[in-house]
Amino acid sequence: MGVNNGNIPRRKLGKTGVEVSAIAMGGIVVMNLPQSEADRMVRWAYDNGITYFDVAPTYGDAEERLGPALKGLRDKVFLACKTEKRDKQGAAEALRQSLKRLQTNHFDLYQLHALRTKEDVEQAFGPNGAMEAILEAKEQGLVRFIGFSAHSEEAALMALERYPFDTVMLPINFASLLKNGFGQKVLDKAKEMGAAVIAIKAMAKTYWSGERKVQKCWYEPLTDRNQALLALRFTLSQQPVAVAVPPGDERLFQMAVELGKQYRPLEPEELSTLKQIAEPLTPLFPLRD
DSSP states (O other), X not given: OOOOOXXXXXXXXXXXXXXXXXXXXXXXXXXXXOHHHHHHHHHHHHHTTOOEEEOOTTSTTHHHHXXXXXXXXXXXXXXXXXXXXXXXXXXXXXXXHHHHHTTOSOEEEEEEEEEOSHHHHHHHHSTTBHHHHHHHHHHTTSEEXXXXXXXXXXXXXXXXXXXXXXXXXXXXOHHHHHHHOTTHHHHHHHHHHTOEEEEEOTTEEXXXXXXXXXXXXXXXEOOSHHHHHHHHHHHHHSTTEEEEEOOSSHHHHHHHHHHHTXXXXXXXXXXXXHHHHHTTOOOSOSOOO
């Protein structure tokens, strides 16, 4: 997987046995950037030890930016992509379009994107559903491992009952887990199945009140370094979280990479501090209607 040029911890991605950086670069980071800046950002990430890159067609022009930026690095990194399509034909077409845009002949991980409802899961797994296309792509060598992303515990648990997924992408956030218990059932189920959890929203704080100050975040992120470090370490301490995907804002991503180098499990008094930070916050998950 290439040398670790930074001090980002490496972790095994569940039962895949593949070792990846515990911090990922989400494609939103390079969305809307000039290609030269996207190239620089990807190279900076790789030079700082990032080997896990995650993208989706729904992230604007992120695929078109990330493909050229990974030139010369593709065989040294782990590339994950997703489809929000629920039907077989749509998913098959989306997969091939993403391969083309990302200038690669395979994805290390391909995921059903944003499962939210029972209907989403049933459609993806039904006759002529997206899973048929993904399983065929795996047989053809276009996909190594299979996962999904969800913002709903119910949808995630349903999906895990249907197929032995390699990975589960889910919000694992200090406020949501400490105050609502959101994510715990999925963590437990994933651990039981040997699936790795890819954590999103580790550095989320709460809903924006008033003006949105960070354009690439629909939620208000933690911008205080000490608080962000505690939150990131909290998420990376949960089993079986293998990787955390930081916010898509370039500065917050770079901060997360630097903070990731300081990872160690939380001490009891640090957990108490985090609980105090969470106390006045409205958790993002479960999402309010």
